[in-house]
Amino acid sequence: MSANPETGAVRNAWMLVATREIVVRALNKGFLVGLLVTVVFVAGIIAFTSYMGNRTESFDVAVVAGDESAATALEAAADGRGGVPSDDKVELTVVRVADAEAARAALVDESADAWLSSGTPEDAGWTLSGWREPDGTLVSLLGTSVRDQVLAARAAGAGTSMSALTEGSEVATERLDGNPVDPQVVFLAGFVLAFLFFMGAVGSGSMIAGSVIEEKQSRLVEIIATAVPLRQLLAGKIIGSSVIALGQNVVLAAVGLVGLSFTDLSAVLPSMTASMLWFVAFFTVGFVAVAALYAVAGSLASRTEDLQYTTSPLMMLLMGVYIVTFAADGTLERVLSYVPPASIVSMPVRVLAGDAAWWEPLLSLAILLVATVGAVLLGERAYRGALMQTGGRVTWRSAMAAERGTTLGA
Template sequence: MKNAWMLVATREIVVRALNKGFLIGLVVNVVMIGGLIGFTSYMDGRTESFDVAVVAGDGPAATALESAAGTAASDDQDIELNVVRVDSAAAAEAALEDESADAWLSSGDGEAGGWTLSGWREPDNDLAALVESTVRDQVMAGRADAAGTTVDALTAGSDVETERLDGNPVDPQIVFVAGFVLAFLFFMGAVGSGSMIAGSVIEEKQSRLVEIIATAVPLRQLLAGKIIGSSVIALAQNLLLAGVGLIGASFTDLSAILPAMSATMIWFVVFFTVGFVAVAALYAVAGSLASRTEDLQYTTSPLMMLILGVYVVTFSADGMLERVLSYIPPASIVSMPVRVLNGDALWWEPLVSLLILLLATLGAVLLSERAYRGALMQTGGRVSWKAAMTADRGTTLGA
């Protein structure tokens, strides 16, 4: 039958698209991504309010707090500072204990006196940084005035600007998060769709349905249809999840680097499309090596360990390790797009890495095709790779 692989691929796509477990999992993943982005956007955009106590008569502390409140408002630091005036130190401590105040600022005595920002627990880091900066400026201004000069004169020429010579505007923390997300997408796509193709193969083998199918469809085309169908589903799933992520990121502070993130996502889709063909072929062999559903845990374990290893290593890799992994399939599916986002990959490096991945995929498919045809018709127990590879071609129907 000509183009039988198209019928098989179409059936795989339809069956998977109508599978309730797959649809529920997909919806859960979309909701999780949307919820995470929404929570991040909320946390970044909210304004934290702090009530800071100051004892009546502590003029320097009151002045510093009023200045800090003005600075926070004018610089849009997402901090709102309210000054709470109390009668004594004991009243300030009581306000901290009953949580009517978040912190208490007291000024130092004389030249050597230190300022103290107290809290019933550890004061908030952002609040502490704001108050410390304001107090430092206030003390310096007072001493500059006493010396007959100004703060600007004392600090002239002391500004330090940061510069990144590679010109890449992406923050390292964002690169790390992107690496985690891409590794997660690879893991979910590979394991989810791979397990489905292995399950489909063993279901047909265990029910002896494959013996009927093999009389009309060559096993080579049967395998090709399953690989293509599963690849289409896996790719569509990742495109959907990536699209949701990019659209959500456009509503956050990450919108400025969307062009770089979009380019990285395109590279990931290309690498995943090529690499998943090998993953799907190997999972199909894992299904053919089993004789019953219970055997899948054994036959798919090596693939699961490989994919899990890629997931764990790639998103945490850095430096030379990441450069090496970006050329080694299947780790390159994640590592090379991350390097593109990080800006340390030359224009030709993704192309070379993709060529290596393509060759590795071709080798995996050819190897899997031989093992698949050799194991699919063998029953009575689990089939080893050696037995599958050495099976007599005459015993494989529709080769």
């Protein structure tokens, strides 16, 4: 069986195949619902993180009448007096009670979150009591207030002042690499990029493999091959699926960047945007190789049930990239940023961290491009050799041998 001569229509057959792949996938309800759910999930995580980071915590703290030291410490913590920096995300309300029994009762009935009591002349210690373990934020804030109040009293007794005692004790922070992005943000970005790569590669790759085996199992590909060279059929599937995968990641990246603009991380938005653009470039090139290999995995199968076996090596590779890249650091991350397909994630993360010189992403992208071309050429040979073989799973070796012994689709 041989393909028709390559007329103008045949030469452009890959465009028809690509268009069909895009339309079928874009109109697939499962794909659209999955994309919508993912968008809502990403937006929801960002909204929840923003809410948790900006919400105001309120505490009602009991103080016994006559315990003026405790009352003064609470008021200083509440309004920033006495050297305690005010925190607009924490609100303190002083609940005055008659005695210690009333304070304990307030903790039991939850009309107070904690009870602060100052030390007696015999026992100079202070106590912050709670029905359960007092909140860590409250402990830290009141601890600062109490410490400063005690130091101020002792400074006055020594004939000096708090400002004189603490002068020159402030510690300023400086980051010598000049990159304003926090390491935790870099780690989070690595996780997100690895997730986008994994979901895009596996989701769209599986669609390619499913499309190939569907056409092969139904023998439809034998009819298609009389009008479309197999090389162009493969090219159309790769291009169409790449467009869909890229579009999906662009949508998710855009949602993430827009969401970040409403959070405390808006200051690092320029750096994050540059990293995302590099990720899009790397993903665009790298997914072509992934798509080609998934198409081969589909052609090696003879039934839909075979796909789990033929796609397992690819799934393991992509899972390994997902696990290793977002957790990599130091020398390992620098090495991975030049090793396809891990470089799709690792190099954009290094760009965000300010750890990559201007030429490093370009060199890494060139290496990825060479690897992609090699994967596509190898995959095309195996695809053409395996697509027409039926009766059972096809091995890579038999696929390559069959391609060498036929001119089908050339």
